[in-house]
Amino acid sequence: MAIFRKAVSLACCVLAVCVMTSEVHSRELRPASASVISAPSAIPWNRQEVVALAEKVGNYQLATMAAGLKPNPSAAYPDPRGWEQGALFVGLMSLADHSSRPEFAAVIRARGQANGWRLGDMINDADDHIIGSSYFWASRHGAGDAAIVPMRARLDEILAKPPVNDLNFVGNGLTCRDRWCWSDALFMAPPVWLEMSKVTGDLRYANYAKREFRATTGKLYDPASHLYFRDSRFFERRGINGKKIFWSRGNGWVFAGLARMISLLPEGDADRTYMERIFKEMAVALIALQKPDGFWSPSLLGDAAVSPPESSGTGFFTYGLAWGVKTGLLDRSTYEPHVRKGWAALVRSVQKDGRLGYVQSISDRPEAVVYDDTQLYGVGAFLLAAGEVADLDLPAPSVVASLEVYNPSRFDQGAAIAQIAMGLPESRAGGWSVETGGAVYPAQYERGILSFVMPIKQHQTLQVSVRPQPAPLPELVHAILNVQDGGKMEDGLLKGGTFHLRKSYQVPAEHFIHDGLIAFEGIGWESDKVAYRLYLDERSVTDIYGKKLPRPILPSIGQNEGDYHVMNDWGQDIFQVDKSLGSGGIGIVKNGKAEQIGPSTIAAEVANTAITGHAIVTHSDFDSGGGSLRAHYKISYGQALTFVDAAATGSVSPFAAGFRHHPGVLLLKGEKSEAWSYFASWGEQALTNDNLGLAIFFKPKDTTGDVRDDGRTYFVTFKDPGHVRYAFGATWVQDLSGVRDLNGFNAWLDSTVDGLNHPVVVKLLSKHDKD
Known part of the structure; x- marks a missing residue:
């Protein structure tokens, strides 16, 4: 019975x-749940809070490395002189520059010493040059000139017999990788060559980098889209929507690489002017492709409505845009909202313990990505972005509305969804949240209706503040x-x-x-x-x-x-x-x-x-x-x-x-x-x-x-x-x-x-x- x-x-x-509000959507249904949702703290904006989050992410990554934990359990541990760790250490350099804690500087010096200040084993391959950037940093922070001697010898070896192969990427690319025939290379190698000239005064290194950068850009840069193909194999490939395939991280490597290169060239240098033009063209294209939630799609021209969050490309783009605003190369009023959206998206990628999620695994094209995916280079991108956002020292978005929420039920509500019709300005940070009692909860503003999720006790009345920024929660x-x-x-x-x-x-x-x-x-x-x-x-x-x-x-x-x-x-x-x-x-x-x-x-x-x-x-x-x-x-x-x-x-x-x-x-x-x-x-x-x-x-x-x-x-x-x-x-x-x-x-x-x-x-x- x-x-x-x-x-x-x-x-x-x-x-x-x-x-729900009685005046709004009175016929719609609203759900219930048995458990109380947890409340994160707000998005960090000022320098101190941003650096604190970067320290948390950096410490988590260093702790997992010290424990021998691999980002991909089925793959070999990343080469300490290779590009994965090299990209991480570029980010750690930024963190060491912004943090008062000594462990980040110490680990950079220790890694260089353990490596014998050597680059990777592949003489010409750009991926094996990037670790050299951390040697320059160590040289400036206690290691002295000895930190760059083996690296200079490697670059001299290349200059003595510069590669002359073409830039067509065939098969696995081994026939072209002696030169910079793939977009990633523009992050990995040119900054090392340019910095060697800056440190030694020998212009041969810079001239080599400038020449090769122009050759790679002439080959891979699409003047119609103002984006880079990953390599020549992608010229004729199209995505499922029929559009060109421009890989987010591939373009992120270039955009972040440009910021690093431009900083190493003197004002008035013709090649600096050329790079600045490319950087500005890319910036215009990139902000048009940023998703409403602040991320960029793994495939930049893919369907933003269904593409998953991806934090490595988003990290590099946010870094570049923030650097451009800080240096005055990009207009603040135009680009700061996109920096805010990108930073808020990156914060939502950080898990409670400091692990960075949503990092697409090693690849050469857009692929699937999920919340638990992490990689060393993604952390490097995050730390670079955090450093530039910290330098901007942005104010938190102000409260735009105050609400009263009343629960007439005789039951506590652990994950209540509330609605109210109201007019709100555009969110410059890519989303909305509400705050009560110091706790922050997610919200959505769509077609003139604000909806949000929060716990509320039986017969309780709460005052709620509305802010134009998302709650720092993952999807x-x-x-x-x-x-x-x-x-x-x-x-x-x-x-x-x-x-x-x-x-x-x-x-x-x-x-x-x-x-x-x-x-x-x-x-x-x-x-x-x-x-x-x-x-x-x-x-x-x-x-x-x-x-x-x-x-x-x-x-x-x-x-x-x-x-x-x-x-x-x-x-x-x-x-x-x-x-x-x-x-x-x-x-x-x-x-x-x-x-x-x-x-x-x-x-x-x-x-x-x-x-x-x-x-x-x-x-x-x-x-x-x-x-x-x-x-x-x-x-x-x-x-x-x-x-x-x-x-x-x-x-x-x-x-x-x-x-x-x-x-x-x-x-x-x-x-x-x-x-x-x-x-x-x-x-x-x-x-x-x-x-x-x-x-x-x-x-x-x-x-x-x-x-x-x-x-x-x-x-x-x-x-x-x-x-x-x-x-x-x-x-x-x-x-x-x-x-x-x-x-x-x-x-x-x-x-x-x-x-x-x-x-x-x-x-x-x-x-x-x-x-």
Whole structure:
């Protein structure tokens, strides 16, 4: 027998409920969560705070190196005289110049001594020259002239027999790398050559660098785009959108290299003037390509709406722009907002322990990147950027509005989402946040509505300040659509292609279940609490990925590598859909049973904001060929719920929402006396053989009859196919929701439905004219 329950007081779990302003979007749904979101501190802007963050990142990196930990466990440890460590040490030089702590200077001197002040083994290769920059620094800070003697001998050896090969990059590039035939080289070698001239007074080194720089620029610089191709192989290549491929980090190497080179040339030098022109042209192009969130896409001309964050290119660009503003080469009023956006993005890449994430792995082109990816050169880029931002000593953005937020619910809300309609200026830092009691929370301003996420206790009133800067949090919520391009079918599985994130996709008619075309077989959306997917095939229902860690997992799974059906560090696929409506899917009712939609023509798209992920799926030509359904799925930061807003036409069958009926589970039902109610199940219904709670929240006035059980699915039937609105959620005993037992699940249900029925209210107290 179903158990009917009234809401009970919450003793040990802090819950979130839906929130909104009564005047704004009164028909929209807002989610709830069982755990309290954590609050980071604000973005650092002034010199002292920026240097403190750089010290934290630098110390973390040095500690991992001292422990012998590798950025990529499957690769060899980076050569202490190679480019990976060389780029890091260029960043450490900046940190040592800005920090009063002695360990950063000490490690630079110690590395040079351990290396015997030698460059890498490859005589002409630019990658083996960059470590020399740290030798110059050490020479100026206690090591003396002996630190540059072996390096000078190497450069003299090259001058005695300068390479004359052409700059065409063929195969692995070994035939051309004696010269600077790839864009990265312009960061690695020219500053070393120019500084040798500056230190010794011998112009031969500078003349060599100037000549080779002009040759490389003449070969790789695209005058139409004002960007550099990585090498000659990319001249005719095009991305999935048909546009030229300009690699973010490849151009970052050049842009940062130009800043370093220009600083080493005297005013009035013709080659300095030439470099300054290229630098300014690139700066104009780069700020036009910066994403609204402050990052640059791994592929600069790629789709900004779906490209992942990437911190190494962003670090180099932010460094160059900040340096240009500081030196007066770039106009402050034009470029400072882009410096702010880039710096705020970099801060969001720093994890709690100081690890820098979102660094694309070693490559020669744009590739996938996830939050946990880190590399030494990415840290070098971050430290360079931090040094220049510290020198700008920027003021924090001012408060632009003050709000009052009231929680009428009798439950604490751990991750409430609030909304208010208001006019706000443009954010110069690439996002929004709210602050109360010294804690900072993420916000989104879109189409005249400010939305934000924060905890608030029962019957509490809080005063909240609005600032035009993002909260320093990584990307914790999004929807993704990852499709394989190319490849060949082998034993019924598409292999060998490349997965690309898409903003929209029309599923081809020939697609079949388990063919490998679409990563994890569908469209996905996730928060820091849970991840869901919807199969883009004849099943067309939802499934659950249980998450034990808050980081995004969907971008890295289901691409013909790894197995999400077994336990990983982040969790696993914990649910078996079978023939049911899955974990909260939409279906049609036939002969009293809830059926999956079945074969249809499917199109999907994604959209994301700072606090929400949106998946939109359209089905047509189903249910005897006449059915059409458009369903919008939304998840928010800090939440375990997905809200569904769907409309159907042409179907001969009613529509239902439900979840799989596992044998032996406990069915729970909420009261029907208020606008929102629920039905839920609890028990051992996870593939991990432990407890999982499933729930659907709905408005009884929108449905017919009671919750039904056809032996395979618990479901409710909607009166109007054009108005299918509900929410579904899941709490697993190993996830981050905080629900560990039946009592906790009951508390989560009660608080969530109470929040839906008693949303918080947001009022404007005052607005300020300046940010």
